Amino acid sequence: MHDSMTVKNKTQINIVLNQQKEKLKTESALFVKEEKLDKHLPLKKVEKELSALVGMEELKQIVKEIYAWLYVNKCREEQNLKVEKQVLHMMFKGNPGTGKTTVARLLGHLFYEMNVLSKGHLIEAERADLVGEYIGHTAQKTRDLIKRAIGGILFIDEAYSLARGGEKDFGKEAIDTLVKAMEDQQHDFILILAGYSNEMDKFLRLNPGLPSRFPIKITFPDYKVDELMEIARKMITERQYMFTKESEWKLRQHLQKICANPEKSFSNGRYIRNVIEKAVRKQSVRLLREDRNDRKALMTIEADDLQVE
Ligand SMILES: Nc1ncnc2c1ncn2[C@@H]1O[C@H](COP(=O)(O)OP(=O)(O)O)[C@@H](O)[C@H]1O
Numbered sequence: 431m432h433d434s435m436t437v438k439n440k441t442q443i444n445i446v447l448n449q450q451k452e453k454l455k456t457e458s459a460l461f462v463k464e465e466k467l468d469k470h471l472p473l474k475k476v477e478k479e480l481s482a483l484v485g486m487e488e489l490k491q492i493v494k495e496i497y498a499w500l501y502v503n504k505c506r507e508e509q510n511l512k513v514e515k516q517v518l519h520m521m522f523k524g525n526p527g528t529g530k531t532t533v534a535r536l537l538g539h540l541f542y543e544m545n546v547l548s549k550g551h552l553i554e555a556e557r558a559d560l561v562g563e564y565i566g567h568t569a570q571k572t573r574d575l576i577k578r579a580i581g582g583i584l585f586i587d588e589a590y591s592l593a594r595g596g597e598k599d600f601g602k603e604a605i606d607t608l609v610k611a612m613e614d615q616q617h618d619f620i621l622i623l624a625g626y627s628n629e630m631d632k633f634l635r636l637n638p639g640l641p642s643r644f645p646i647k648i649t650f651p652d653y654k655v656d657e658l659m660e661i662a663r664k665m666i667t668e669r670q671y672m673f674t675k676e677s678e679w680k681l682r683q684h685l686q687k688i689c690a691n692p693e694k695s696f697s698n699g700r701y702i703r704n705v706i707e708k709a710v711r712k713q714s715v716r717l718l719r720e721d722r723n724d725r726k727a728l729m730t731i732e733a734d735d736l737q738v739e
């Protein structure tokens with residue numbers, strides 16, 4: 431067991447993703463014998479998807495643990511052995527752009543592959559999707575949303591905003607409706623509450639009945655410069671572009687500056703995506719002006735294309 435992963439009582443798992451931790455052993459060696467891998471197709475598929483994510487070593491680890499746990503429970507069931515109730519509701523804590531939605535979507539795929547969820551789709555929601563304007567409206571809206579999420583994952587971003595208005599606020603009604611649905615339909619959908627770390631902690635303190643309903647808690651730390659650069663390289667390679675030495679250097683310098691003193695609104699992976707999309711547009715304008723359309727030019731992002739002042 432990792433030192434940053436503590437198993438509190440039977441099913442409570444608490445992990446902190448720490449990219450600085452020593453690299454985990456290779457997947458197959460760690461987990462399933464090579465020749466048995468065919469028996470574990472869902473794991474194989476999901477590992478492929480996970481490998482597209484930069485860093486997140488401990489997340490990758492816990493996904494495998496969940497897989498193993500579900501698999502062994504299935505085997506135990508076949509042998510008429512007692513099986514612990516599988517509660518897979520989760521809490522994701524981290525700043526914007528740290529990969530929470532991406533990971534939620536991927537878990538949907540995993541649980542679908544494993545027959546834990548019948549559809550595996552992701553429904554993303556925020557306060558306005560749940561909270562209505564008059565008594566009874568909220569419960570109705572929330573129930574409708576849950577209905578859409580049946581068979582998949584209901585992902586509620588900035589979940590603490592449900593507690594915003596205090597006792598008289600309809601947000602509380604949304605929370606109560608969600609809790610009821612979790613009890614009624616434990617196996618039909620997975621609820622993930624997500625948001626900034628501090629706000630989530632405060633929200634949980636104000637709702638003492640909640641934490642125990644979310645046995646899996648995952649922390650998404652901000653990316654370091656190297657990781658952001660790797661994300662950037664992955665993103666442009668995927669789009670069939672490439673940096674020059676100069677443009678790569680320019681981006682790194684810029685990220686170093688930002689990461690040394692990040693604003694609260696700095697959005698990690700999403701920021702990188704925006705920078706790249708902007709650069710691609712700038713590059714098009716430049717190519718038009720320069721009247722160039724050779725393959726290399728079409729693929730190259732020059733330093734001037736990066737607007738990162
Ligand atoms: N570890 C990662 N590796 C590759 N891309 C990432 C990673 N984390 C985030 N991204 C990218 O950053 C963007 C924002 O991620 P997202 O999952 O929406 O973050 P959040 O939900 O935490 O705000 C997405 O385009 C995603 O693909």
Ligand SMILES: [Mg+2]
Pocket residue numbers: 527530531532587
């Ligand atoms: Mg998100």
